[in-house]
Amino acid sequence: MDAIIMAGGLGSRLGMGEKPCVSLLDKPLITYVIDALHEASGIDKVYVAVSPATPLTQSFLKKKYNGEVRSIMTGGGNYVGDMIYAVKEAAINAPVMIIMADLPLLNGKHIDYVIEEYEKCGKPAMSVFSPLAVCKGLSVRPDTVFNWGGELIVPSGVNIIDGSNVEQEQDYESLVSQEAAFALNINRAEDLHRCKEIIEQRLLSRS
Numbered sequence: 001m002d003a004i005i006m007a008g009g010l011g012s013r014l015g016m017g018e019k020p021c022v023s024l025l026d027k028p029l030i031t032y033v034i035d036a037l038h039e040a041s042g043i044d045k046v047y048v049a050v051s052p053a054t055p056l057t058q059s060f061l062k063k064k065y066n067g068e069v070r071s072i073m074t075g076g077g078n079y080v081g082d083m084i085y086a087v088k089e090a091a092i093n094a095p096v097m098i099i100m101a102d103l104p105l106l107n108g109k110h111i112d113y114v115i116e117e118y119e120k121c122g123k124p125a126m127s128v129f130s131p132l133a134v135c136k137g138l139s140v141r142p143d144t145v146f147n148w149g150g151e152l153i154v155p156s157g158v159n160i161i162d163g164s165n166v167e168q169e170q171d172y173e174s175l176v177s178q179e180a181a182f183a184l185n186i187n188r189a190e191d192l193h194r195c196k197e198i199i200e201q202r203l204l205s206r207s
């Protein structure tokens with residue numbers, strides 16, 4: 001399936017300019033998600049929904065990926081409206097992954113796991129969640145919390161929807177994952193710092 005990375009937000013909580021371009025260990029944040037999508041065997045084309053708030057992101061993608069990753073200019077300031085516009089603009093009439101640009105710990109295996117679970121579930125849409133306890137363990141302050149049969153869960157920013165029916169509300173399967181990679185969303189300076197520490201620790205333990 002194709003994927004659309006949402007990358008047209010203001011990034012005001014982080015306050016470091018365009019969030020997709022903020023450097024994490026010398027790499028722009030959005031490159032981590034692009035690498036994960038390219039690494040996944042279940043992803044074909046990758047699109048990025050930029051907005052007037054993220055012009056540098058658009059020019060960076062053009063320079064670095066030279067057409068391999070296509071930018072779609074959305075209006076900005078309306079997450080759902082921009083997502084619908086991007087799916088239509090990309091002419092995707094099949095299941096499509098909608099993913100945030102601020103999830104740098106994700107890798108190809110995480111992406112393929114979501115696609116496999118989606119294919120098994122039989123529903124038109126899937127939404128990935130992290131248990132609130134996992135977010136708290138990473139000191140991530142969630143934007144939204146749902147009560148899912150008594151368990152408190154937080155949307156991770158990874159979804160699959162049916163691109164042939166984007167205007168309609170879609171019945172979705174909830175996939176709750178304990179993986180830190182789905183929970184560590186970079187919204188604030190603390191999150192960026194925490195993420196840097198995790199990646200550095202991993203590099204150290206490998207060497």
Ligand SMILES: Nc1nc2c(ncn2[C@@H]2O[C@H](COP(=O)(O)OP(=O)(O)O)[C@@H](O)[C@H]2O)c(=O)[nH]1
Pocket residue numbers: 006007008009010011012013014019020049050051074076077078079080082083100101102157186187
């Ligand atoms: N195209 C588009 N992208 C958005 C919009 N709002 C948020 N995003 C992107 O969606 C992802 C998650 O949003 P959030 O963390 O709330 O972003 P923030 O507003 O930049 O802090 C980020 O990668 C944002 O760039 C929007 O209205 N339009």
Ligand SMILES: [Mg+2]
Pocket residue numbers: 100102185186187
């Ligand atoms: Mg976020």
